[in-house]
Amino acid sequence: MKVKIKSWTMAAYWTWDVKEDDLCGICHNAYDACCPQCSMPGDDCSLVWGQCSHVFHLHCIEQWLASQTNGGTCPMDRKTWSTVSAAT
Numbered sequence: 001m002k003v004k005i006k007s008w009t010m011a012a013y014w015t016w017d018v019k020e021d022d023l024c025g026i027c028h029n030a031y032d033a034c035c036p037q038c039s040m041p042g043d044d045c046s047l048v049w050g051q052c053s054h055v056f057h058l059h060c061i062e063q064w065l066a067s068q069t070n071g072g073t074c075p076m077d078r079k080t081w082s083t084v085s086a087a088t
């Protein structure tokens with residue numbers, strides 16, 4: 001189930017501590033927020049798990065892999081990226 005939020009005033013309501021582990025390693029947005037390419041939380045911005053156990057927004061890793069010239073590697077550890085599973 002997804003929640004549509006009409007106005008996203010992150011600075012005002014972002015009170016809980018965001019652990020670094022909860023942030024996408026590419027865009028540094030929280031996993032439960034959407035990536036910068038999506039206009040608002042609740043857009044179809046799913047997460048993908050890689051074989052190296054890192055998690056990114058689908059759009060972030062897609063863009064990252066598209067920018068790679070020597071095959072896809074994880075931006076965190078430079079291991080060959082292999083998607084294990086995706087969730088919405």
Ligand SMILES: [Zn+2]
Pocket residue numbers: 024025026027028029034035036056057060
């Ligand atoms: Zn991201």
Ligand SMILES: [Zn+2]
Pocket residue numbers: 034035036037038044045046057059060
């Ligand atoms: Zn997105």
Ligand SMILES: [Zn+2]
Pocket residue numbers: 050052053054074075076077078079
């Ligand atoms: Zn990794």
